[in-house]
Amino acid sequence: MKARGAVIHEIGGQWTVHDLELDDPQDNEVLIQVMASGLCHSDDHFVTGDIPVALPMVGGHEGAGVVVKVGSKVTRVKPGDHVATLFIPACGECRYCARGQSYICNNGAGMELGLGMDGTPRFHFAESGVGLGGVTRLGTFANYLVCHESQAIRLPDDIPFELACLVSCGVATGWGAAVNGGQVRAGDVVLVMGVGGVGMNAVQGARHAGADHVLVAEPVEWKRNAALDFGATEVFASISDAKQRIAELTNGQGVDVAIVTVGRVDGELLGEAFEATGKAGTTVLVSVGSYEKSITISPQDFTNFAKRLQGVMYGLCNPVADIPRLLQMYKDGRLKLDELVTNRYDVSQINEAYADMHSGKNIRGVVVHTH
Numbered sequence: 089m090k091a092r093g094a095v096i097h098e099i100g101g102q103w104t105v106h107d108l109e110l111d112d113p114q115d116n117e118v119l120i121q122v123m124a125s126g127l128c129h130s131d132d133h134f135v136t137g138d139i140p141v142a143l144p145m146v147g148g149h150e151g152a153g154v155v156v157k158v159g160s161k162v163t164r165v166k167p168g169d170h171v172a173t174l175f176i177p178a179c180g181e182c183r184y185c186a187r188g189q190s191y192i193c194n195n196g197a198g199m200e201l202g203l204g205m206d207g208t209p210r211f212h213f214a215e216s217g218v219g220l221g222g223v224t225r226l227g228t229f230a231n232y233l234v235c236h237e238s239q240a241i242r243l244p245d246d247i248p249f250e251l252a253c254l255v256s257c258g259v260a261t262g263w264g265a266a267v268n269g270g271q272v273r274a275g276d277v278v279l280v281m282g283v284g285g286v287g288m289n290a291v292q293g294a295r296h297a298g299a300d301h302v303l304v305a306e307p308v309e310w311k312r313n314a315a316l317d318f319g320a321t322e323v324f325a326s327i328s329d330a331k332q333r334i335a336e337l338t339n340g341q342g343v344d345v346a347i348v349t350v351g352r353v354d355g356e357l358l359g360e361a362f363e364a365t366g367k368a369g370t371t372v373l374v375s376v377g378s379y380e381k382s383i384t385i386s387p388q389d390f391t392n393f394a395k396r397l398q399g400v401m402y403g404l405c406n407p408v409a410d411i412p413r414l415l416q417m418y419k420d421g422r423l424k425l426d427e428l429v430t431n432r433y434d435v436s437q438i439n440e441a442y443a444d445m446h447s448g449k450n451i452r453g454v455v456v457h458t459h
């Protein structure tokens with residue numbers, strides 16, 4: 089069938105929108121009409137080359153839509169179901185899924201190629217017939233996609249697609265960074281560095297977990313002020329601006345949990361977060377950086393103060409359990425989602441949309457597809 093979607097061709101290049109041919113779903117695959125896709129920063133990391141992927145590739149991994157057709161062996165969803173896409177599969181059977189860590193499901197291996205589980209592409213350029221993958225085996229910047237059923241989770245029918253798509257990546261990642269990664273507890277002092285589509289949800293997660301003080305360091309003024317509506321208690325332009333207040337609140341010790349959710353991390357910034365973390369505290373790293381070995385932290389500081397440095401993938405969430413839980417919290421009025429969506433775009437405006445992200449105009453931009 090025909091599809092249309094935004095493709096990355098080369099590192100540092102522009103997105104271009106193409107007519108595509110999409111294969112039929114195989115036995116365990118589903119065809120999804122994608123209604124909305126979040127403009128996650130990770131897709132930009134594929135463009136910059138921070139996260140190497142096979143190019144060309146259809147972008148987008150933060151999607152929600154409607155199941156159109158399913159393969160003969162699919163049991164998890166049926167045509168007509170509203171679904172969100174999972175950028176890491178939740179196979180339910182591998183060692184990690186079995187012990188409640190589906191954020192590192194073994195079937196995530198090889199996803200940088202963007203191909204089906206059998207190693208062949210589902211997308212093809214309409215003009216040439218040449219096959220190409222989709223980001224994380226999805227490609228939600230196309231208006232239709234085919235993926236494995238372990239990458240689709242059923243949604244309640246009354247959740248708007250524009251909000252559901254955000255929960256499938258940015259919201260789960262940020263919220264889980266505080267609740268699972270930082271294991272924030274009642275009364276904690278928490279620092280969140282960077283409040284975009286992920287960090288804003290780390291703020292929400294920290295408050296849900298009972299933090300008394302949630303400090304935000306964010307250079308963009310309107311974003312740090314918006315964080316106050318999501319539960320931040322005090323906001324600063326940088327970590328150095330926050331230092332004195334952190335010392336006052338913690339008797340000079342440092343925060344219980346520091347969460348790094350900036351657009352791109354380097355060793356220096358992570359070092360600052362680690363220094364801002366107090367005894368027996370946790371520094372949580374969510375942001376993407378390069379593959380270089382670049383972190384400089386003091387081993388003495390690490391051991392003598394019993395600190396933890398916790399990497400976080402997918403908010404250490406089990407999306408099959410946690411996405412419905414987060415959506416229920418939204419319905420109950422306890423999780424803000426509407427306020428995350430700053431701007432909506434047609435897929436043809438995708439370069440403009442990412443330019444807006446870079447210039448700090450968006451908490452989250454969302455592509456709304458036409459069919």
Ligand SMILES: [Zn+2]
Nearest residue numbers: 128130257258
């Ligand atoms: Zn994402």
Ligand SMILES: [Zn+2]
Nearest residue numbers: 179182185193
């Ligand atoms: Zn698994």
